[in-house]
Amino acid sequence: MKRVARVFVLLVLCIFAGAAPAQTRAWLDRDRIAMGETTTLNIETDASAAPDYAPLLRDFDLSGQASQQQLAWTNGSLSSRSLYAVALRPRRDGLLRIPALRVGGRVTAPLTLLVTAAPAVADNGGGDVFIQSEADSQDPYVQQSVAWVVRLYSAVPLIAGQLDQPEPAGASLQRIGDDVQYRRMLGSRTYMVTERRYLLIPERSGELVIPPARFDGRGTGSALDQFFGSGQTELHATARPRVLTVRPIPADAPQPWLPLRSLTLRYVTLPKRATVGSAVNVVVELEADGAAASELPDLQVRATDAAQVFPERAQSDESMVDGRPRVRLQRRFAIVPT
Known part of the structure; x- marks a missing residue:
């Protein structure tokens, strides 16, 4: 190890x-x-x-x-x-x-x-390899971004192998980023953990069954394996299937429907005074946890009889945080009082 x-x-x-x-x-x-x-x-x-x-x-x-x-x-x-x-x-x-x-x-x-604090891990059974999988929400809404994490635990050095997570019926599943590896102590054993993240988006309400992830591979065997054989041992692990309860879109939900973990909107730049005929700049920033930039409506400042509005192109900064998409949008508006 x-x-x-x-x-x-x-x-x-x-x-x-x-x-x-x-x-x-x-x-x-x-x-x-x-x-x-x-x-x-x-x-x-x-x-x-x-x-x-x-x-x-x-x-x-x-x-x-x-x-x-x-x-x-x-x-x-x-x-x-x-x-x-x-x-x-x-x-x-x-x-x-x-x-x-x-x-x-x-x-x-x-x-x-x-x-x-150390999380409770109940899927190991004391074996050399096991798989743990979990979602960051057990009852998401339809079209909500859900972080799905699969962790492969191995107490023996791995030589080769394949970790697969089948896509569930009634939802899209997209792998996010590269695998992350680290070590974790469980009882008296040290495990190397390979963590893989996915973006799960339910497409319909009701029960959503996530098929179990599976690992098939080879690892370094015991002293007897090394003495009498190739020094390798076959390793197999299957996670428990998980079931999420997907909630429907609320009847009074605004359209377009976009379920988010959080949403903030603020003025980055807001002038204290303005002069008729002279442009002033207003910068608006939006941060959304659980959506990509392409899913968000345009940031708008409406023109009125008292002012003309000239928007610039919005600037976006997208990232993945805890397995979910997060986006920051900024847009500058030139406002001319009339």
Whole structure:
């Protein structure tokens, strides 16, 4: 398991090997984890010294330390930068502070990590591999964006395998982003967790049965397997099927129907005074949790007999947060009092 963790950290370093050079910066691969899990602290620097991890020992157990150095010719001179990674396992829950760390004569910026209580996991059965799946809402509305998460737990190093989540009838299912890997302690065993996220959108009301995810693969076997055979063992796991209760569109719901987790609307720029014939700028911002930009209606400021309105093109910033789409729209309006 230590070898697997070390390989995983090295993979993290390789992912960032193509990033633009930086002096010294630090980041976490996950800033929210549960007790028993690990997150990877990454540090990129052009300093010639390694990070001093000692301040981390107060709140974290450290493992899987790795590093990588790159050399490059820039403007006729040789430059170098180093990438460091270390797996952190919190010793307590709560909002933890990753302190500033010294890297030679440089210092990283402090970070924060939210550590929640260890969740109850009832799907393992004590096996070498098992699958846990869950939705962020058990009773969503029709057309509501639902985050669907599948986690593959493995207590043995995996050599190869395929993790599949069949699409349910009566809903669309779209895979979101890349798989995330981390470690979690369950009882006395350490599991490598592969987490895969999907966007689930129910298309009709009633019961929605999510077919079980399935894993088929091979892992490192026991000492007997290695002595008498190929050193590999077949591994199979199937999640429990899940059932969601999908609520219909309310009879008095406004149209177009767009169920959201949250919606905020505010003025970013709002002038205190205006002059007839002179344009003033008004900037309106909308944030929606649970929708893409293409699903939202246009931001509008209506013209009146007292003013003309000239809108600019809206600017959008879309992201995935906790497996759900989130969008921020900004639109500038030139308003001319008449």
